[in-house]
Amino acid sequence: MTIDEFVKRFSEEFDETPVEKFAVGTLFKGLDEWGSLTALSIIAMVDEEFEKRITGADIRNSETIEDLYNLVMSK
Amino acid sequence: MALLRFENIGLRAVSATVPHRVVKTRSLTEYYSEEEIEKFISATGVEERRFIDKDKSASDLCYKSACQIFDETDINRKDIDALFYISQTPDYKIPGSSIILQDKLGLSKSTIVYDINMSCSGFIHGLLMAYNFLQHADINNVMVMVGETLSKMISLQDKSTGKLLGDAGTVAVISKGVQYGESFFSICTEGDNINSVIIKGGGAKIPSSPETLKMQKWGDGSIRNLEQIIIVGDDVFSFAISVLPRDIKNLLEFAGKSIDEIDKYAFHQANNYMTNYIVKKAKGNPDKLLQSIQKYGNTAGTSIPLCLVENRDKINTNDSILMNAIGAGFAYGTALLNIADCKILKLQEL
Numbered sequence: 001m002t003i004d005e006f007v008k009r010f011s012e013e014f015d016e017t018p019v020e021k022f023a024v025g026t027l028f029k030g031l032d033e034w035g036s037l038t039a040l041s042i043i044a045m046v047d048e049e050f051e052k053r054i055t056g057a058d059i060r061n062s063e064t065i066e067d068l069y070n071l072v073m074s075k
Numbered sequence: 076m077a078l079l080r081f082e083n084i085g086l087r088a089v090s091a092t093v094p095h096r097v098v099k100t101r102s103l104t105e106y107y108s109e110e111e112i113e114k115f116i117s118a119t120g121v122e123e124r125r126f127i128d129k130d131k132s133a134s135d136l137c138y139k140s141a142c143q144i145f146d147e148t149d150i151n152r153k154d155i156d157a158l159f160y161i162s163q164t165p166d167y168k169i170p171g172s173s174i175i176l177q178d179k180l181g182l183s184k185s186t187i188v189y190d191i192n193m194s195c196s197g198f199i200h201g202l203l204m205a206y207n208f209l210q211h212a213d214i215n216n217v218m219v220m221v222g223e224t225l226s227k228m229i230s231l232q233d234k235s236t237g238k239l240l241g242d243a244g245t246v247a248v249i250s251k252g253v254q255y256g257e258s259f260f261s262i263c264t265e266g267d268n269i270n271s272v273i274i275k276g277g278g279a280k281i282p283s284s285p286e287t288l289k290m291q292k293w294g295d296g297s298i299r300n301l302e303q304i305i306i307v308g309d310d311v312f313s314f315a316i317s318v319l320p321r322d323i324k325n326l327l328e329f330a331g332k333s334i335d336e337i338d339k340y341a342f343h344q345a346n347n348y349m350t351n352y353i354v355k356k357a358k359g360n361p362d363k364l365l366q367s368i369q370k371y372g373n374t375a376g377t378s379i380p381l382c383l384v385e386n387r388d389k390i391n392t393n394d395s396i397l398m399n400a401i402g403a404g405f406a407y408g409t410a411l412l413n414i415a416d417c418k419i420l421k422l423q424e425l
Contacts, residue, residue, distance in 0.1 A: 035111075036234060036295070037118045037348070039309045044316065044352055053317040056309030 085255025091384040120347035124241030124372035126226040133222030136244020161197035194402025197376025205249040230299035241372035245380035272403035276301030320356035343400030344368040344378040
């Protein structure tokens with residue numbers, strides 16, 4: 001999965017945030033819709049798409065969508 | 076991983092009691108926005124919970140459930156050879172609640188009792204202990220109680236637990252009988268995750284003090300003190316979805332069954348989002364999933380027997396039941412058993 005595909009897939013976990021708000025450098029925890037439940041859906045998305053486990057700490061330590069992508073790819 | 080097989084032991088009766096006091100999730104607008112509450116209900120399923128009165132305890136709920144079994148089935152007090160009481164909210168630090176219940180219930184002085192501190196997987200752990208004791212010729216009936224009053228251990232202003240956890244007390248009697256056939260267990264422990272579900276203060280490591288009782292604001296906006304439970308929801312979810320579907324698969328392979336052959340799933344009612352994901356990943360049929368979280372929330376180790384009681388009209392004689400749970404630690408497990416002629420009694424209130 002390329003980073004652009006990852007950004008698109010990431011955005012699909014949000015119901016209300018417009019897709020144009022999502023980019024490689026988006027500080028996702030600053031999005032209004034971000035919260036504990038969206039964190040779960042991102043963990044689930046990575047599990048489904050990559051069959052890899054990311055933890056709550058991984059999310060807490062990532063600032064941008066690119067950070068999270070790089071972390072997933074490094075696992 | 077421990078994979079274990081047993082023959083001719085099973086659930087003979089199950090009962091559950093919940094407190095009479097209903098706390099509706101939508102009533103918590105003092106602490107949460109309406110939008111936050113609706114999103115929470117949509118994801119977790121928790122519409123309401125039961126909170127126990129201040130002067131009552133989890134053992135009171137279990138006592139009432141045990142009396143119901145003695146009143147409504149052919150099981151007598153003198154038949155009980157062992158009693159295991161599983162709880163993280165005991166009546167006292169000393170003595171154990173199992174000892175109090177032996178006397179209060181009028182059980183024989185020869186009854187073997189244990190208090191067990193296990194979290195959400197407590198019922199499966201308790202069942203496994205009962206099955207093991209029942210290997211002995213002179214042990215014929217074991218009472219497994221799971222009681223939790225987590226409402227006494229949460230802050231309503233905790234974003235993870237304040238809308239999620241509730242109270243219940245359950246009792247199961249496990250006995251011998253050819254009608255039960257084979258049962259299977261898988262139990263695992265990965266104790267390097269203790270900070271994911273923990274009450275840090277009030278024990279021997281951090282004794283109770285004005286400091287541990289001081290309400291503090293945490294990074295996620297939650298307000299709680301050190302003697303109230305912390306659940307790091309994303310860590311629990313991440314771990315659970317990575318291990319539980321595999322644990323289910325391993326157990327079913329060990330039992331020589333496919334998930335399609337199982338009649339019902341009684342999974343720990345952690346939250347709907349997690350439970351549904353585990354069923355999907357285990358390639359199960361969501362229609363077979365029994366639920367109680369809508370009315371009682373996550374009631375920790377009581378949730379599997381409570382789920383059986385809540386869905387007693389949907390469970391048929393000789394149904395095969397797949398149980399699965401994860402709790403603090405992490406400790407987790409899966410069990411497959413035949414419901415046979417188990418008496419599942421009507422839910423009571425206290």
